[in-house]
Amino acid sequence: MLSIENITHSIDVWLYGTFNPTAALLLESLIVGLCAITLFAVLGLVLVLMERKVSAYMQIRLGPNRVGPGGALQTVADTLKLAMKEGLTPDGADKFLFNLAPFMVIVVAMLILVPVAFAKGTQIWDINIGVLYISAVSSLSVIGILMAGWASNNKYSLLGAMRSGAQIVSYELSAGLSIISIVTLTGSLRISDIIDSQQDGWWLFKGHIPAMISFVIFIIAVTAETNRAPFDLAEAESELTAGFHTEYSGMKFALFFLAEYVNIFIVCAIAATLFLGGWMPLHIGHWTAFNHAMDYIPSSLWFIGKTFFLIFVIMWFRWTFPRLRIDQLLSLEWKYLLPLSLFNLLLMTLISIKGWHF
């Protein structure tokens, strides 16, 4: 059967049979890198178009509909425009940090891609601390944002970056706690183990109400972590023009833009992996016939479908809710989400010790 697993495996066998191990490893790394960059480019184009269409329909508009069939090539045209624009560096800026920051942000986004399982057996590196790695690396992106805000030598940028810092530091907590609540059920930090443990049902359903609460908390926290509305204080257009990337233009701006969308994809992929079974098809207990029918849908489609559903939910948030004030943002985290997720973790631990989950 043709599947991504077989293709990658045969490429692997062919490379190791043709070249010596070092060259084969280097070539494989090169191929993986190219695939990651291609994925980034495609994701950027698709997600920006999706956002514009979703926002349009939610606001009773039509959205882009002139370039290509139904506006499908709009983002390609935008990217071409951005690629041809001048990447201006302001006079007062710290030139080195200013030019480094967008690459920092995009590299962090690429690093989180490493343990994500895209389909059955398709994972760049099945690291045994996968979940810990994700939560550790994802908090690094704030360094790129702070760098951009500081180096721009602009008060809007600095304010936006500082807000973003406060936001990520606080929401990292409840995101981490909801991840831990799933880890208590699986007993493993390895992504493939977490997916395998959901063979007979997704954790969202198997873990009773605490799993649902931690899912909701995780979605809220990652919306805040990716600086999306209603938590987009870091770039609040009406207050800070564009926040930390006010001074950026051309391709450097495009990199920030791309990183935002890729980060959304990644956090949604992680949420899908932890709570909705990653590439695992929808299996219900011992309904063998139903489970077999579900297995006919390729695992990559399951993964993409779940991830894009979660992305749609996050876009739905953005185009429905008004932006929070900074004090509301912090009180939401420290007074509501954090105590709730701590209590929820306690319940979850009780469930997993007693073996009450399915």
Added chain:
Amino acid sequence: MAFLRTYLSDIYHGARSLLKGMKLTGYYFTHRKEIITQQYPDNKAEMKLPERFRGEVVMLHDENNEHACTGCTACELACPNGTIKIITKIETSPDGKKKKALDTFIYHLELCTMCNLCIQACPTDAIKMAQNFEHSVYDRSQLTKNLNKPGSKIREGVE
């Protein structure tokens, strides 16, 4: 205990109002017939403008080339940014009475913000807002308009 009750009810009410908002946007997302956007350059024939759309100020003339403007300059005084300039003349009626009348109603479209204050100020409803909106021209002087048609005069009985 009372604290806990308010805390939980806060969460409940917050979540409920957020879901209410999401229900509305979800409804709009799934119901394309609600879309109010008009495909402007493509639909020039069947384009529908809202009733209260304000395009430019025009003066109403009837079939005898008569208007209702007395030249009272109420609109000129009401205008917040000097869009209207009224030049009056003294007319002598056949029975020898001298009366102020409109000579030229100068309207600067390039200064107008379509605020409708002149229409509200007019005591005789001589001017109104038209619905045309494709105003772009190559020379700014074309935007300075003379609203009363040449040879027009005030309608009988309008004071």
